Amino acid sequence: MTLPSSLRAPGFVARPYWWDAAEPPKRDSGLPARAAVAIVGGGYAGLSAALTLRRLGHEVVVLDAERIGWGASSRNGGAVSGGLKLAKTDLARKHGAARADAIMATAAASFPFIEELLAREAIDCDYIRCGRFSPAWTPAHYDGMAARAARLAELTGLPTRMVPRERQREALGSDHYHGGMIADGAGSLHPGKYARGLAEAAERAGATLVDGVRVSGIRQEGSGFRIATNQGEMAADAVLVATNGYTRGPGGGSAGGAMPWLAKRLIPIASYIIATEPLAPGVIDRLFPNRRVIGDSRRVLNYFRASPDGTRVVWGGRASFRDATAEQAASALHRAMTDVFPELRDTRVTHAWTGNVAFTFDFLPHIGVQDGVHYAAGCQGSGVAMASWLGHNAALKLAGAANEQFALDSLHFPTVPTYDGTPWFLPLVGGWYRLRDRIDRMRA
Numbered sequence: 209m210t211l212p213s214s215l216r217a218p219g220f221v222a223r224p225y226w227w228d229a230a231e232p233p234k235r236d237s238g239l240p241a242r243a244a245v246a247i248v249g250g251g252y253a254g255l256s257a258a259l260t261l262r263r264l265g266h267e268v269v270v271l272d273a274e275r276i277g278w279g280a281s282s283r284n285g286g287a288v289s290g291g292l293k294l295a296k297t298d299l300a301r302k303h304g305a306a307r308a309d310a311i312m313a314t315a316a317a318s319f320p321f322i323e324e325l326l327a328r329e330a331i332d333c334d335y336i337r338c339g340r341f342s343p344a345w346t347p348a349h350y351d352g353m354a355a356r357a358a359r360l361a362e363l364t365g366l367p368t369r370m371v372p373r374e375r376q377r378e379a380l381g382s383d384h385y386h387g388g389m390i391a392d393g394a395g396s397l398h399p400g401k402y403a404r405g406l407a408e409a410a411e412r413a414g415a416t417l418v419d420g421v422r423v424s425g426i427r428q429e430g431s432g433f434r435i436a437t438n439q440g441e442m443a444a445d446a447v448l449v450a451t452n453g454y455t456r457g458p459g460g461g462s463a464g465g466a467m468p469w470l471a472k473r474l475i476p477i478a479s480y481i482i483a484t485e486p487l488a489p490g491v492i493d494r495l496f497p498n499r500r501v502i503g504d505s506r507r508v509l510n511y512f513r514a515s516p517d518g519t520r521v522v523w524g525g526r527a528s529f530r531d532a533t534a535e536q537a538a539s540a541l542h543r544a545m546t547d548v549f550p551e552l553r554d555t556r557v558t559h560a561w562t563g564n565v566a567f568t569f570d571f572l573p574h575i576g577v578q579d580g581v582h583y584a585a586g587c588q589g590s591g592v593a594m595a596s597w598l599g600h601n602a603a604l605k606l607a608g609a610a611n612e613q614f615a616l617d618s619l620h621f622p623t624v625p626t627y628d629g630t631p632w633f634l635p636l637v638g639g640w641y642r643l644r645d646r647i648d649r650m651r652a
């Protein structure tokens with residue numbers, strides 16, 4: 209069902225709210241004949257890698273099929289945190305206790321990394337270390353968070369605290385949840401401005417950024433590579449693929465994409481967001497005390513925050529597991545928002561948009577090398593800090609400059625038989641997760 213006209217603000221647009229202030233610009237650089245390092249994908253991962261490689265003295269060209277920063281990196285919710293949503297026991301069972309510890313620690317390290325990157329490169333993107341509130345969908349979720357809170361504080365070096373249901377309004381202007389956890393090791397930024405600022409930092413450092421170049425194949429030639437694109441071919445000594453949720457080919461499946469091997473290991477999932485019209489003064493302060501970013505504990509989660517200027521609600525979620533348009537999904541997002549904030553029932557929507565995240569079959573991000581081609585991908589929908597961190601570490605690896613092995617490097621990267629990069633199973637799995645969320649709540 210599309211958004212009813214009563215909930216459409218005048219001038220409603222189906223495009224990212226972030227693009228009002230920072231639409232990814234069009235660049236006019238043509239495809240060069242060769243590069244020392246070619247990076248495919250101009251999001252946070254590709255740009256962060258480019259910056260690191262330039263700092264190490266390597267010549268770098270970043271290619272994007274659309275515009276630099278056009279993908280998830282200028283469309284996301286702008287919540288910044290490290291960490292993985294994985295139980296350490298599962299990790300330890302699969303990878304051993306020492307590797308599990310190293311994976312948790314390296315995921316947490318993405319948060320100080322991005323804070324330092326933003327400060328060092330003076331990237332103006334409305335960053336604040338506001339912390340995160342994770343409201344519990346059920347009392348059992350609350351107990352689970354309480355059991356993990358101390359470990360999270362230890363990993364991030366920043367405090368966590370539980371907020372019981374009777375004091376929930378100190379953290380969120382809603383009675384919809386069963387209390388929750390505040391984690392101070394989290395922040396928020398303007399994703400469009402971060403994408404733009406990171407691109408400018410990479411360019412300042414000497415990287416060449418090229419848009420409108422869709423890579424359709426990479427093959428080894430001598431000691432280097434030939435890269436086939438819609439604009440002709442180019443040569444490179446080394447290649448890093450950072451195409452994440454957009455890795456599958458233009459016709460669906462893995463054929464025709466930059467790296468079919470990678471497409472078969474990534475599950476692209478659309479995430480949807482709306483922005484509301486500006487609210488009356490004081491409302492945002494009541495709904496978002498301390499302006500923390502919010503991500504609830506449902507399997508099919510809601511994530512939401514105040515806009516950086518403190519006037520609107522920006523509300524996101526997996527509103528659909530089918531190929532819904534942003535406008536179609538907006539209606540479900542508005543409903544979810546008013547379940548949590550009933551006072552926003554008549555608040556209209558100015559923007560609705562969507563973007564792709566990439567999940568993996570082991571729920572871990574990965575960097576590594578396949579057939580000589582480097583890759584960095586799979587942030588599980590939580591990649592503002594992590595994609596930047598993966599790109600940096602993939603660059604260190606490519607340049608032979610890593611002091612120690614990155615814990616997410618060269619892990620076994622699973623796929624499933626016959627999977628070609630088209631997640632036909634999502635409506636089934638998504639529906640099942642939703643049903644389990646509903647059952648959990650009924651039992652709560």
Ligand SMILES: Cc1cc2nc3c(=O)[nH]c(=O)nc-3n(C[C@H](O)[C@H](O)[C@H](O)COP(=O)(O)OP(=O)(O)OC[C@H]3O[C@@H](n4cnc5c(N)ncnc54)[C@H](O)[C@@H]3O)c2cc1C
Pocket residue numbers: 248249250251252253254271272273274275276277278279280281282283284285286287288289421422423424450451452453454455465466479480481511524562563564565584585587588589590591592593594595
């Ligand atoms: C709606 C939404 C909300 C999100 N909210 C949050 C959040 O609040 N917090 C958080 O931490 N994370 C969030 N994420 C996830 C985060 O945005 C991503 O993990 C991160 O931006 C991934 O960066 P990336 O560089 O790996 O990929 P992207 O930014 O997606 O970049 C990939 C690029 O590759 C290009 N490309 C693809 N194929 C080719 C090809 N063949 N040739 C050339 N170029 C190609 C694409 O055009 C694209 O620009 C969200 C994502 C979405 C979509």
